[in-house]
Amino acid sequence: MTWLITGGAGYIGAHVARAMAGAGEKVVVLDDLSAAVPARLPSDVPLVTGSTLDATRLSEVLTEYGVTGVVHLAARKQVGESVAEPTRYYRENIGGLANLLDAMAASDVRRLLFSSSAAVYGNPEVDLITEDTPCAPVNPYGETKLAGEWLVRAAGRAHGISTACLRYFNVARAPRRRNSRTPACSTSCR
Ligand SMILES: NC(=O)c1ccc[n+]([C@@H]2O[C@H](COP(=O)([O-])OP(=O)(O)OC[C@H]3O[C@@H](n4cnc5c(N)ncnc54)[C@H](O)[C@@H]3O)[C@@H](O)[C@H]2O)c1
Numbered sequence: 001m002t003w004l005i006t007g008g009a010g011y012i013g014a015h016v017a018r019a020m021a022g023a024g025e026k027v028v029v030l031d032d033l034s035a036a037v038p039a040r041l042p043s044d045v046p047l048v049t050g051s052t053l054d055a056t057r058l059s060e061v062l063t064e065y066g067v068t069g070v071v072h073l074a075a076r077k078q079v080g081e082s083v084a085e086p087t088r089y090y091r092e093n094i095g096g097l098a099n100l101l102d103a104m105a106a107s108d109v110r111r112l113l114f115s116s117s118a119a120v121y122g123n124p125e126v127d128l129i130t131e132d133t134p135c136a137p138v139n140p141y142g143e144t145k146l147a148g149e150w151l152v153r154a155a156g157r158a159h160g161i162s163t164a165c166l167r168y169f170n171v172a173r174a175p176r177r178r179n180s181r182t183p184a185c186s187t188s189c190r
Helices: 011-022 055-064 079-084 086-106 140-159
Strands: 002-006 026-031 047-049 067-072 111-117 162-168 185-188
Touching: 002 011, 011 026, 011 067, 026 055, 055 086, 067 086, 079 086, 079 140, 086 111, 086 140, 111 140, 140 162
Parallel strands: 002 026, 002 067, 026 047, 067 111, 111 162
Antiparallel strands: 162 185
16 A cells, blocks of 8 residues: 655654654655755655645555555645735645545545644643644634544545544643643544
């Protein structure tokens, strides 16, 4: 089985690619290099330059590499930029995801892990955020992640794709104290 990692030459993606390859999984990375550092990737991980906005390229990669599962990280992620350019964020984060789901359904790829974000929660007035905390994003970036989860869930049901969504909190920060207020990650979708 081969995993496609979209955005795999980014900050999180390179760690995912390295860990999966190190665990013996076959992986291929698709990245448009807009925010990438390709040198982060191990030399034995193939890097395909391309965008999730290019539906044809997506289908080619799924077929050429015999992809059977996808880790979808490719997205724009700057909150301030999303406020200034909301249409771009919806087009790239949601449009790219829709292209990916269509390509997966057409190529019979039935596993998807979606990078959501704790930004789906907005600014909840609780001490502890759990998966049951209501989602109320406060910027277009968080909105695209919440809408992305809905799209993943709907397409998963429609096409028989097994899905999971990870709501990351900030992945780069000082070591967490015991009894920290928030978990590092929560899951949703299924
Ligand atoms: N870094 C965090 O703390 C954090 C927190 C929550 C969620 N996330 C999510 O995790 C994912 C990865 O985050 P990151 O910090 O590694 O970001 P990053 O910007 O370092 O990596 C994203 C990668 O995706 C690529 N990319 C962007 N748009 C693309 C497109 N349309 N097609 C192909 N490639 C594209 C970029 O070139 C980059 O290499 C994102 O979806 C982000 O929203 C990150």
